[in-house]
Amino acid sequence: MKYVDEYRSADAALAIAAELRTLVEPGDHLKLMEVCGGHTHAIYRHGLDVLLPDEVELVHGPGCPVCVIPLGRVDDAISLAERPEVTFTSFGDMLRVPGGRNRSLLEAKARGADVRIVYSPLDALKIAVAEPDREVVFFGVGFETTAPATALTLVRARERGIHNFSVFCNHVLIGPALRAILDSPDVQLDGFVGPGHVSTVIGTRPYEFVCSEYGLPLVVAGFEPTDILQAVAMLLRQLHDGRAEVENAYGRVVRRLGNPRALAALETAFAVREDFEWRGLGAIPRSGLRIADAFADLDAEQRFTVPGARIEDPKACRCGDVLRGRAKPYECGVFGTACTPERPLGTCMVSSEGACAAYYAYGRHRT
Amino acid sequence: MGVHVQWAWAHMCLGIPGQVLERLDDGLAKVDFSGVRREVSVVFTPEAEPGDWVLVHVGFALAQIDEDEARATLQLLGEAIAAELAT
Amino acid sequence: MRCVLRLRAAPHVSGVVTLADGAGGKASRRLVEELFLDELRNPLLEPLGDAAIVGMNGARFAFTTDSYVVRPLRFPGGDIGELAVNGTVNDLSVAGAVPLALSAGFVLEEGFPLDELRALTASMARAARDAGVSVAAGDTKVVERGAADGLYVTTAGIGLLDLRAVLGLQRVRPGDRVLVSGGIAEHGIAVMLARGNLALEIDVMSDTAPLHELTASLCAFGPSLRWMRDPTRGGVATTLNELATGAGMSVVLTENAIPVRDDVRAACELLGIDPLYVANEGKLVAVVAPDSADAALAALRAHPLGAGAADVGEIRAADVPLVLVETPFGGSRIVDMLVGDPLPRIC
Numbered sequence: 001m002k003y004v005d006e007y008r009s010a011d012a013a014l015a016i017a018a019e020l021r022t023l024v025e026p027g028d029h030l031k032l033m034e035v036c037g038g039h040t041h042a043i044y045r046h047g048l049d050v051l052l053p054d055e056v057e058l059v060h061g062p063g064c065p066v067c068v069i070p071l072g073r074v075d076d077a078i079s080l081a082e083r084p085e086v087t088f089t090s091f092g093d094m095l096r097v098p099g100g101r102n103r104s105l106l107e108a109k110a111r112g113a114d115v116r117i118v119y120s121p122l123d124a125l126k127i128a129v130a131e132p133d134r135e136v137v138f139f140g141v142g143f144e145t146t147a148p149a150t151a152l153t154l155v156r157a158r159e160r161g162i163h164n165f166s167v168f169c170n171h172v173l174i175g176p177a178l179r180a181i182l183d184s185p186d187v188q189l190d191g192f193v194g195p196g197h198v199s200t201v202i203g204t205r206p207y208e209f210v211c212s213e214y215g216l217p218l219v220v221a222g223f224e225p226t227d228i229l230q231a232v233a234m235l236l237r238q239l240h241d242g243r244a245e246v247e248n249a250y251g252r253v254v255r256r257l258g259n260p261r262a263l264a265a266l267e268t269a270f271a272v273r274e275d276f277e278w279r280g281l282g283a284i285p286r287s288g289l290r291i292a293d294a295f296a297d298l299d300a301e302q303r304f305t306v307p308g309a310r311i312e313d314p315k316a317c318r319c320g321d322v323l324r325g326r327a328k329p330y331e332c333g334v335f336g337t338a339c340t341p342e343r344p345l346g347t348c349m350v351s352s353e354g355a356c357a358a359y360y361a362y363g364r365h366r367t
Numbered sequence: 368m369g370v371h372v373q374w375a376w377a378h379m380c381l382g383i384p385g386q387v388l389e390r391l392d393d394g395l396a397k398v399d400f401s402g403v404r405r406e407v408s409v410v411f412t413p414e415a416e417p418g419d420w421v422l423v424h425v426g427f428a429l430a431q432i433d434e435d436e437a438r439a440t441l442q443l444l445g446e447a448i449a450a451e452l453a454t
Numbered sequence: 455m456r457c458v459l460r461l462r463a464a465p466h467v468s469g470v471v472t473l474a475d476g477a478g479g480k481a482s483r484r485l486v487e488e489l490f491l492d493e494l495r496n497p498l499l500e501p502l503g504d505a506a507i508v509g510m511n512g513a514r515f516a517f518t519t520d521s522y523v524v525r526p527l528r529f530p531g532g533d534i535g536e537l538a539v540n541g542t543v544n545d546l547s548v549a550g551a552v553p554l555a556l557s558a559g560f561v562l563e564e565g566f567p568l569d570e571l572r573a574l575t576a577s578m579a580r581a582a583r584d585a586g587v588s589v590a591a592g593d594t595k596v597v598e599r600g601a602a603d604g605l606y607v608t609t610a611g612i613g614l615l616d617l618r619a620v621l622g623l624q625r626v627r628p629g630d631r632v633l634v635s636g637g638i639a640e641h642g643i644a645v646m647l648a649r650g651n652l653a654l655e656i657d658v659m660s661d662t663a664p665l666h667e668l669t670a671s672l673c674a675f676g677p678s679l680r681w682m683r684d685p686t687r688g689g690v691a692t693t694l695n696e697l698a699t700g701a702g703m704s705v706v707l708t709e710n711a712i713p714v715r716d717d718v719r720a721a722c723e724l725l726g727i728d729p730l731y732v733a734n735e736g737k738l739v740a741v742v743a744p745d746s747a748d749a750a751l752a753a754l755r756a757h758p759l760g761a762g763a764a765d766v767g768e769i770r771a772a773d774v775p776l777v778l779v780e781t782p783f784g785g786s787r788i789v790d791m792l793v794g795d796p797l798p799r800i801c
Contacts, residue, residue: 001401001720003384003420003432010782012444015451038381047785091425092726110472119725120426122408123653142425145382149427152410197382200422200430223382225783226444251436253382253422259429262411341790342480362787365776383724400724402717404655 003252007224008046016229017051023236028055031188032235033325035178036195037064037353038223044362046225056232059325062177063195065142066093066351067323068278069170071313074099076306077168080137081105081113083304087131089124090139092117096350100311102343121153121167128157128165137300140169145197147171147289148262151269154295166300169291172276174198175206176287180278182214187324191235193228194220196250201266203258204248211244222250269295279313279347280320319346322355329359336360382424384432387415398423476523478687478733479792504683505549507615516551518542519610527574527604529648531641531659534607535577537735540662541686542611543585547669548682548738550621551613556582557591558609563602574605585664587611619673623700625680630769631747632705633740635668635754636661636762637713638690642732643721656721663736668760671753678746683739688792691730691777693739695791698775705777707767707789712779730779731792741769 024030034040040060043049052058062068074097081088088105095106095117109115114134118124121138128136140150150167157165174195181187194207199220210218217238221231231249238245248254269292276288291299300306313319316334321327329335329348339345341357348354385398385407394410398421405426409415412428421428474481491499498506505518522538539556546553558578562571582589589609641660665684672679681701685693690712694705714722714729722729736759742750747765754760767780777789 001384001716001723002386003437004723006441007444008782009444009448011448011451013783015444015447018451018454019447045781045787046783047781047787048783050785051783106472106474110470119653120408122426145429146425148411148429149408149425152408152427197422197424197429200382227440230440230443249440252433252440253430255430259411261413262429265411361790365774365778365786365788381723381726383720401720402656402715403721403724405653405724 004224007222007226009226012226013048013051013229016226016233019233020051020056020229020236021053023233023240024053024055026055029057030055030190030236030239031057031059031325032191032193032232033059033061033181033189034193034228035061035063035174036198037067037351037355038197039193039195039221039228040064040355041353041358042223042225042228044358047362048225048228049363051229052232056236058193059189060322060328060355061325062181062278062281062323063143063174063198064323064348064351064353064355065146065172066097067319067347067354068172068177068281069097069141069347070277070279071098071100071311072277072307072309073170074104075309075311077139078103078105078108079306080168080300080304081108081115083135085135087114087116087127087134087136088139089116089118089127089136091141093351093353094139094141096344097347098344098350100309121150122156125153125157125162125165128162132164134164136165138165138167140167140171142171143174143195143198144171144201144266147270148201148259148265151265154269154291154298155265157298158295166298166303167291168300169270169289171270171289172278173272173287173289174202176284177278177281178207178210180281180284180287181324182210182216184324186326189216189325190239191216192218193231193235194218194246196220196222196227196254199250199254199258201259201262204246204254204256205258207246211246215244217244217247219247220250220254222252268292277310280323314345317346319348319356322348329356330364332356336364382422382429384420385423387417387419387421389417396428398428476687477792478692482688483791503549504545505551505613507549514615516546516549516613516615517610518545518549519608520545521606521608523606524645525603526645526648529645529660531644532662532735533574533577534605535574536581536662537660538607538609539578539581539585539587539589540664540735542609543587543664543666544684544735544738546611546613547664547666548684549613549615550619550669550673550682551615552670553585553587553611553613553666555588555590556609556611557593558589558607559593560595561602561606562594562596563604564596564599566604571605581664585666616670616673618676619679620677621679621681623681623697625677626697626701626703626741626769627680627743628703628769628771629744630680630741631744631765632694632707632767632769633742633747633751633754634690634713634764634766635665635738635740635760637715637718638685638734638737639714639718639722639729639732641735642689643718645733647721654721654724656717658715658718658721661734661736663759665736665738665759668738668754668757671757672740672742672750674753675742675746675750678743679750680741680743682741685734685737685739687733689729689731689733690739691728691789692792694777694789697739697741698777701769702775704770704772704775705767706770706786707777707779709779709781711764711766713762713764728789730789
């Protein structure tokens with residue numbers, strides 16, 4: 001596959017790994033946060049952690065939009081799905097995420113709710129057109145990578161006068177999450193492997209505060225093995241040189257100013273919520289998107305009533321610590337025992353990008 | 368990307384490179400991914416022409432792949448390999 | 455001191471059958487073990503193989519059954535009729551048996567068009583001829599409109615055990631090689647995309663095919679052939695997990711050795727599915743002694759259905775039997791047992 005396979009070159013990966021070893025001193029303990037769940041997944045899937053020097057520790061971050069959805073919001077989604085007139089559409093990832101009392105959209109589907117997996121929000125809109133008797137709700141989940149797709153779909157729905165469509169909006173913003181991590185007193189990091197695909201939309205400029213205000217380097221990275229290793233090499237070189245800059249190692253798709261059209265779509269269709277609760281991270285101001293007033297009639301939260309309950313995470317669940325890089329999956333007391341992919345207590349174990357899921361799936365044979 | 372291990376369903380950060388085959392109406396294009404074809408919205412990458420490569424996420428092209436940058440990255444990888452062989 | 459509470463798999467959480475129970479993975483296994491085996495327990499059933507081995511008066515037969523609920527009924531490369539014949543022929547073949555005869559039970563929905571039924575039956579007849587078997591017995595039931603989604607088929611089959619074959623999980627040894635007869639994931643992708651829900655166009659066809667000739671060529675290797683299986687629902691990953699658990703040894707695959715067509719691989723990437731979990735209907739997995747691996751591979755490749763055969767990995771002793779994939783980067787990852795159902799109603 002072009003633009004994929006070339007960046008999976010084992011020779012290149014091994015060569016970069018060799019260079020990494022020259023960039024550390026024995027006794028170093030460098031903690032780099034890979035923000036994006038996609039990076040966590042890629043690292044474990046390809047077994048790249050074996051290529052890192054012992055002195056470098058990759059810490060998982062909050063860049064898993066599925067993982068950070070609080071239990072209460074999942075319950076709200078389930079309540080929408082359970083309405084007989086609703087066809088609830090969602091990305092596949094969300095189906096097994098547990099809400100309160102361990103229910104999920106998949107389980108609601110088994111009990112008769114009309115829940116359907118879609119690849120794109122435009123597919124959900126197609127269903128609304130094809131089935132005018134159904135109230136189609138789309139579960140909008142994701143960072144700024146995915147939000148433009150939802151935005152455009154809302155615009156299309158409006159343009160075409162499609163009324164039986166609405167969005168349950170849970171889109172979140174990566175910038176505030178990064179700041180919340182940086183402001184966490186107990187988190188100590190030396191640098192960031194910056195998210196790749198969010199950056200195609202927002203560009204690299206939004207990360208500049210990480211360097212200017214917190215003095216840490218950040219390198220935006222792609223998702224193939226050599227992309228990730230290259231970014232780690234660039235971070236180590238920065239640390240070695242005493243620099244703290246934003247660098248772009250994913251230049252083939254990321255530009256400094258991002259994608260202005262996608263950003264404009266976000267401005268049109270969304271407004272920023274004052275507060276949004278993140279699972280494990282608590283309320284982060286101005287970190288979540290809601291549907292703009294101009295599109296209020298397409299807002300599922302306004303068209304329908306949802307319980308809106310705030311549900312505590314299970315006591316044993318340490319998703320919050322994992323999402324903040326304070327704990328490794330295997331350090332959670334219920335990892336692999338009470339919390340498994342089949343019966344997850346927390347979202348980190350369910351989402352394909354969750355650190356716990358990746359570790360359990362791919363790496364648990366290594367501890 | 369092989370998710371799956373257990374969950375076997377789409378992986379949200381997923382952005383896949385594909386090649387534009389033809390432009391269609393309504394801001395859509397037919398895009399080829401190694402022999403699999405899908406309609407993709409190119410509203411965010413309106414300059415993409417047949418033959419160009421785009422990065423696609425949830426049915427939307429988010430960026431056109433910059434072939435020069437891609438080549439530059441590959442060059443760096445090549446240099447890393449050469450440096451390693453030389454040691 | 456921290457007490458680690460290791461919970462056994464809980465009883466079925468929801469109290470009802472879920473789609474995951476039909477996926478061929480962990481949930482299916484639990485349903486079979488905790489409900490069906492629990493109630494039906496007997497020595498013939500306990501091995502939970504694809505086929506039961508029944509002996510009588512010195513002759514040994516393989517006996518198996520399968521139900522076919524695939525949607526849509528017709529898909530690129532085949533239809534439910536062909537699938538129903540080949541699937542059961544294959545279960546007999548990988549048990550080391552020469553398929554002799556099948557029975558076919560039909561559950562038909564009121565209103566199902568007769569010409570379509572005839573066409574699907576003709577398809578079964580063709581498949582049976584190609585496999586050298588007869589459909590010797592059958593049954594038909596009709597249910598009210600809405601109760602059967604068109605058509606369900608159940609086939610049962612009986613075959614005579616090839617005396618050269620000495621198959622069983624207990625025969626697997628560390629160092630044995632794992633062979634796959636060709637490119638994986640084609641059936642599952644072809645059917646899924648034929649449903650039209652995912653708006654992907656691909657030229658892939660189901661690989662549904664009778665494997666009796668391939669298996670016969672492997673049975674010629676006698677005791678060097680340890681075990682065979684056709685990786686249907688849940689894909690190669692599920693089959694290899696059953697192998698690892700049943701043999702008590704790890705299966706270690708080499709990532710780049712696993713044969714997958716480019717377009718199938720791309721479809722899987724787009725959908726976020728690992729091809730190892732996608733159903734096959736014309737492929738087999740075989741475990742062979744290391745010194746017979748090259749010859750066995752050649753035997754597979756000599757047959758049109760085995761042209762893409764590959765040696766994908768080996769069996770290793772392990773304290774905790776796992777299926778692992780070794781990546782080109784020197785790392786490895788676990789290929790776990792399937793939990794959810796990526797592709798319902800695939801066969």
